[in-house]
Amino acid sequence: MNEFQVVVExxxxxxxxxxxxxxxIKIRQGTTFSEIVKLLGKKxxxxxxxxxxxxxxVFIATNLFSLNGQQIIQESEMNGSPKEGDRLILISLxxxx
Numbered sequence: 001m002n003e004f005q006v007v008v009e010x011x012x013x014x015x016x017x018x019x020x021x022x023x024x025i026k027i028r029q030g031t032t033f034s035e036i037v038k039l040l041g042k043k044x045x046x047x048x049x050x051x052x053x054x055x056x057x058v059f060i061a062t063n064l065f066s067l068n069g070q071q072i073i074q075e076s077e078m079n080g081s082p083k084e085g086d087r088l089i090l091i092s093l094x095x096x097x
Contacts, residue, residue, distance in 0.1 A: 002029040004084035008040065014063075014090045017046040027082075033065055034058065034078040036088065051092065062093045 009022040025039065034057070041048050041056035048056050051063045058078070065073040066089040067082065082088060 003027065004029065006036075006082045006085070007087045008036070009087055009089045011090060012092045014047060014051050014092060017050055018044045030081055032079050032081055033073050033088070036065075036082070037078075040090075051090070064091055064093070065089065066091055 003026050005024050005026050007022055007024050010018050010020055015021055025036070027036070027039075037052055037059060038057055041052045048054060051060060052058070053060055058075075067073055068087050069089060073080070073088075
């Protein structure tokens, strides 16, 4: 299966919780946005309960991905997949600007 890289950018509280501004992850073609949330929960347990639900499976309602800063990934679109080189910006809507 083809593997490629995407960048996850952390903003606001997710940046504070992870101690990183961004990370590059290698995923298989067909990996869904939901699977990336699970991956982030495993890599950064500090996100679980704050950004990701306590089960580590989905975002808490006020958190979401922006795809390349141009499109918000709605809950109904979480079974979609990023493309090579995409940037997933993790936004917390309650964090303010």
